[in-house]
Amino acid sequence: MRKPQYRLTRSGRYRDFQRQKVYDWERAHVFPEKEFREIMSIAECQVIVNKAYEYFGLIGPPEVHDGRGRRSACGSIYAVRLPKWARFTEVVLHEAAHGISSRLCMRIKVPIETMFRMATNGTSDEYADLVFQPGHGEVFVRIFVELLRHYGHNEFSLLSSLEESGVKWNDQSYCEPEGRST
Numbered sequence: 001m002r003k004p005q006y007r008l009t010r011s012g013r014y015r016d017f018q019r020q021k022v023y024d025w026e027r028a029h030v031f032p033e034k035e036f037r038e039i040m041s042i043a044e045c046q047v048i049v050n051k052a053y054e055y056f057g058l059i060g061p062p063e064v065h066d067g068r069g070r071r072s073a074c075g076s077i078y079a080v081r082l083p084k085w086a087r088f089t090e091v092v093l094h095e096a097a098h099g100i101s102s103r104l105c106m107r108i109k110v111p112i113e114t115m116f117r118m119a120t121n122g123t124s125d126e127y128a129d130l131v132f133q134p135g136h137g138e139v140f141v142r143i144f145v146e147l148l149r150h151y152g153h154n155e156f157s158l159l160s161s162l163e164e165s166g167v168k169w170n171d172q173s174y175c176e177p178e179g180r181s182t
């Protein structure tokens with residue numbers, strides 16, 4: 001039997017098993033070179049977050065805040081915080097994808113108790129990803145790619161670079177907006 005990807009750490013949290021791989025991948029294949037990054041205002045970043053949520057048919061996007069003083073950006077269903085260096089499209093979409101992946105979990109037509117049981121006993125990595133939201137799991141990656149595609153990145157090259165980088169993604173249809181045009 002293969003080892004489940006999601007295991008509890010000693011502190012009782014689920015390991016964000018491919019975080020560093022995702023960071024390395026996006027630096028190599030997704031983010032534009034520093035001199036080509038168009039730094040936006042918080043209001044412009046808010047528009048991108050709003051559109052990303054809208055694209056997935058979700059209402060109530062998180063508010064974008066000035067994350068100056070923080071080293072890194074962060075995003076959840078409640079808020080997106082962006083230090084100045086991070087105010088370009090690809091990072092904003094990354095942070096939007098965190099909140100969106102948390103909310104898409106609700107689209108699955110499996111009772112939460114079943115998902116929780118299969119996630120905790122190691123029989124379903126997919127449910128573990130959805131139930132425990134480790135951060136940069138497979139659902140997150142798929143949503144991020146979908147948003148990048150929507151913003152003009154080439155889906156095929158994104159997916160092949162993920163493959164090359166050993167980053168896993170989920171290809172279930174609930175990771176796509178309803179009525180996506182291919």
Ligand SMILES: [Zn+2]
Nearest residue numbers: 094098135136
């Ligand atoms: Zn992240």
